[in-house]
Amino acid sequence: MSSAATVSAGPGPEPSPVDLLRRLRAHSAGDPVTHVERVPARAGVPAPWPPWAPAELREAFARRGVVAPWRHQAEAATLAYDGGHVVLATGTASGKSLAYQLPSLATLLADPRATVLYLAPTKALAADQLRAVAGLELEGVRPACYDGDTPRAEREWIRRHSRFVLTNPDMLHHGILPGHAQWSGFLRRLAYVVIDECHTYRGVFGSHVAHVLRRLRRQCARFGATPVFVLASATSGDPATAAGRLTGLPVTAVTEDASPRGGVTFALWEPPLLPPDSSAAASPAPSQAAGGHDDVPDLIQVRRSALRETADLLADTVAEGVRTLAFVRSRKGAEVVAASARRALDEAVPGLGKRVAAYRGGYLREERRELERALLHGDLLGLASTNALELGVDLIGLDAVLICGYPGTRASLWQQAGRAGRSGQEALAVLVARDDPLDTYLIHHPEAIFGAPVEATVLDPANPYVLAPQLACAAVEAPLTPADLTLFGEGAKEAIDELVAAGALRQRPTGWYWRHRERPEVDLRGEGGAPVCVVESATGRLLGTVDGGSSHFLLHPGAVYLHQGVSYVVDELDLADGCALVHAEEPDWSTHARDVTDLSVVSVRSYVDAGPVGMFLGEVDVTSQVVSYQRRRIATGEVIDTRPLDLPTRELRTVAVWFTLSPQSLTAAGVQAPDVPGALHAAEHAAIGLLPLMATCDRWDIGGLSTAVHPDTEAPTVFVYDGHPGGAGFAERAYGTASAWLRATRDAIAECGCETGCPSCVQSPKCGNGNNPLSKPDAIRVLDVVLANLPA
Ligand SMILES: [Zn+2]
Numbered sequence: 020m021s022s023a024a025t026v027s028a029g030p031g032p033e034p035s036p037v038d039l040l041r042r043l044r045a046h047s048a049g050d051p052v053t054h055v056e057r058v059p060a061r062a063g064v065p066a067p068w069p070p071w072a073p074a075e076l077r078e079a080f081a082r083r084g085v086v087a088p089w090r091h092q093a094e095a096a097t098l099a100y101d102g103g104h105v106v107l108a109t110g111t112a113s114g115k116s117l118a119y120q121l122p123s124l125a126t127l128l129a130d131p132r133a134t135v136l137y138l139a140p141t142k143a144l145a146a147d148q149l150r151a152v153a154g155l156e157l158e159g160v161r162p163a164c165y166d167g168d169t170p171r172a173e174r175e176w177i178r179r180h181s182r183f184v185l186t187n188p189d190m191l192h193h194g195i196l197p198g199h200a201q202w203s204g205f206l207r208r209l210a211y212v213v214i215d216e217c218h219t220y221r222g223v224f225g226s227h228v229a230h231v232l233r234r235l236r237r238q239c240a241r242f243g244a245t246p247v248f249v250l251a252s253a254t255s256g257d258p259a260t261a262a263g264r265l266t267g268l269p270v271t272a273v274t275e276d277a278s279p280r281g282g283v284t285f286a287l288w289e290p291p292l293l294p295p296d297s298s299a300a301a302s303p304a305p306s307q308a309a310g311g312h313d314d315v316p317d318l319i320q321v322r323r324s325a326l327r328e329t330a331d332l333l334a335d336t337v338a339e340g341v342r343t344l345a346f347v348r349s350r351k352g353a354e355v356v357a358a359s360a361r362r363a364l365d366e367a368v369p370g371l372g373k374r375v376a377a378y379r380g381g382y383l384r385e386e387r388r389e390l391e392r393a394l395l396h397g398d399l400l401g402l403a404s405t406n407a408l409e410l411g412v413d414l415i416g417l418d419a420v421l422i423c424g425y426p427g428t429r430a431s432l433w434q435q436a437g438r439a440g441r442s443g444q445e446a447l448a449v450l451v452a453r454d455d456p457l458d459t460y461l462i463h464h465p466e467a468i469f470g471a472p473v474e475a476t477v478l479d480p481a482n483p484y485v486l487a488p489q490l491a492c493a494a495v496e497a498p499l500t501p502a503d504l505t506l507f508g509e510g511a512k513e514a515i516d517e518l519v520a521a522g523a524l525r526q527r528p529t530g531w532y533w534r535h536r537e538r539p540e541v542d543l544r545g546e547g548g549a550p551v552c553v554v555e556s557a558t559g560r561l562l563g564t565v566d567g568g569s570s571h572f573l574l575h576p577g578a579v580y581l582h583q584g585v586s587y588v589v590d591e592l593d594l595a596d597g598c599a600l601v602h603a604e605e606p607d608w609s610t611h612a613r614d615v616t617d618l619s620v621v622s623v624r625s626y627v628d629a630g631p632v633g634m635f636l637g638e639v640d641v642t643s644q645v646v647s648y649q650r651r652r653i654a655t656g657e658v659i660d661t662r663p664l665d666l667p668t669r670e671l672r673t674v675a676v677w678f679t680l681s682p683q684s685l686t687a688a689g690v691q692a693p694d695v696p697g698a699l700h701a702a703e704h705a706a707i708g709l710l711p712l713m714a715t716c717d718r719w720d721i722g723g724l725s726t727a728v729h730p731d732t733e734a735p736t737v738f739v740y741d742g743h744p745g746g747a748g749f750a751e752r753a754y755g756t757a758s759a760w761l762r763a764t765r766d767a768i769a770e771c772g773c774e775t776g777c778p779s780c781v782q783s784p785k786c787g788n789g790n791n792p793l794s795k796p797d798a799i800r801v802l803d804v805v806l807a808n809l810p811a
């Protein structure tokens with residue numbers, strides 16, 4: 020490898036981000052840049068230590084290099100110290116941990132009996148926090164992790180002596196709450212509950228965790244304790260409401276980030292549409308789908324793939340001598356990007372390709388350090404990787420970051436972009452859009468990225484499929500009383516009545532009692548059907564689990580399953596045993612399952628009557644079947660073929676949002692009767708694609724159906740439903756933000772430069788009807804009618 024003295028591979032010194040971006044644009048045919056945002060450097064706003072923070076604690080922080088808190092840290096800490104429940108929702112690396120460490124540790128120092136319970140979504144995060152708290156070396160705190168890995172021998176010591184216990188919601192649910200008698204001393208003295216990364220508790224999992232926290236509050240109350248809840252969240256829309264739903268308590272939000280950050284020039288980049296006759300576009304999907312649907316050629320028009328575009332950008336930045344990290348979703352994708360960047364560089368300057376690498380998972384710690392070292396010293400200039408977390412925490416201060424496709428949430432986007440920028444130096448970040456309606460919308464609506472966040476963390480504690488099993492768990496821990504109906508909230512009484520009717524609970528004068536000897540088996544992360552285990556056949560190793568609802572989509576035979584960036588191919592999905600057998604393989608294609616759906620309305624929960632337009636929220640029964648899957652080339656997105664599947668239908672009672680339009684209003688808007696199905700279908704696809712803008716979810720969490728006349732509504736109707744039994748909050752959020760959601764949907768379609776519809780606007784990878792019929796211009800007309808009538 021070359022020495023650090025010959026860092027720059029390109030001519031002259033490193034260009035500024037603005038110059039660099041100008042050169043990248045010049046290399047491109049047309050101008051792919053839709054927006055450039057200069058995110059200015061921000062000086063941090065420090066605040067004095069709160070007067071209540073003891074000297075011992077300030078000194079401990081000072082030893083760690085914290086001379087004073089930032090303003091948001093001090094504000095949240097004081098709110099919590101004064102007894103208010105608080106959520107701190109600020110950017111990555113804004114120092115959220117100080118905000119909960121400060122009040123909780125100050126209390127432990129002031130009251131030698133008080134205890135703190137810290138919850139993290141992963142064991143790794145809890146271990147990090149343990150190191151941080153232990154590193155403060157405070158007398159008598161005795162922090163300890165208590166999770167599935169904690170040796171039996173240590174558990175009793177922790178229960179008795181630790182005053183800062185770090186755990187996760189699963190351990191709280193399976194271990195601590197059922198064993199509350201052993202924990203009574205700890206719970207009786209519980210002063211604070213810290214919930215870190217609380218935005219990860221969303222959907223059905225989040226709804227379960229919400230009830231685990233209510234069970235925790237109930238046990239504390241029995242022992243006379245009322246702990247203060249302090250939550251840390253990624254930036255999101257309305258964090259106070261989300262935290263309130265999670266804890267069941269009134270929560271104050273602190274959202275103004277006062278930590279310092281470097282300046283970033285952030286470009287939004289849209290790969291160009293390919294001419295319709297190019298080879299990647301002209302790939303018909305053979306008609307092999309089961310289910311009786313006529314398949315039509317799928318991709319009429321496509322964009323240049325985000326991977327190719329990212330590879331070109333990586334080659335260009337490396338040629339300029341700029342240290343660049345490219346984030347790509349899959350490991351295979353990262354390898355494709357690195358390989359084609361290397362090839363392009365070697366063609367330009369033989370040997371230059373060596374300075375680009377792909378980061379593969381599973382490196383030893385020393386290998387990772389070596390890679391980080393090579394990149395920081397400039398021996399290596401370009402790295403393509405799956406995601407930030409795998410790289411460890413040391414890789415920051417790069418000159419440019421390329422993000423191949425919107426990573427799903429603003430929090431992840433900023434986490435990835437945050438790798439750019441050394442202290443005092445400006446850096447470049449580029450988001451390269453994939454062919455997806457949400458990506459299309461975002462790069463044409465920079466305010467959705469750079470303005471106030473709109474995406475909210477949603478959960479639905481009233482989901483009866485969550486509430487009933489959680490009430491059963493609560494009843495085992497202590498008989499349920501009328502007071503608990505308020506604690507567990509909406510639907511609790513109905514759920515208890517059903518448990519009584521089913522013989523699980525018995526009502527006595529003193530409350531409702533659990534009737535069985537054994538505890539109910541409730542998995543926080545699975546719902547409806549039991550979760551499906553993903554097992555590597557050769558080794559018997561359990562790679563992970565997929566919830567029952569998504570298993571047909573993600574684990575059908577032939578599916579390419581990604582686990583921590585490594586790809587596996589499914590050999591067999593054994594539904595009876597609830598497991599999928601896979602082998603490690605990195606094919607050149609990805610797989611996309613498609614389903615067909617039938618839906619009937621069970622009840623209407625809420626509606627808006629807007630003249631010719633109706634907007635509804637209610638329960639529906641969905642029957643769906645995954646019927647086939649497509650294989651697509653990773654590098655180009657080209658469809659290789661469509662293969663049939665033989666999977667059973669599944670029934671789902673869930674929550675849906677739907678809208679209806681009068682046929683007259685459609686005719687008046689210029690949508691001819693034969694075009695109505697294609698118009699509604701196209702609007703449905705795009706609406707599903709845009710829902711993650713309003714609520715953190717992905718396509719697999721939601722489904723849709725559209726029809727020119729539905730028997731239950733007797734009108735042209737578009738349904739969008741939660742793909743989880745009982746609902747997960749996504750449809751409800753869509754209903755609550757209907758006009759903003761459908762406005763964004765309309766704009767995403769209208770702003771896509773294609774003529775007849777493409778994957779960036781109205782085509783869906785999971786459509787069971789082979790994306791037929793679809794009418795892009797009529798979808799805009801449909802949405803215009805809805806938006807013109809619906810109150811904002
Ligand atoms: Zn399009």
Ligand SMILES: [Zn+2]
Pocket residue numbers: 700704783785786787788790
């Ligand atoms: Zn469809």
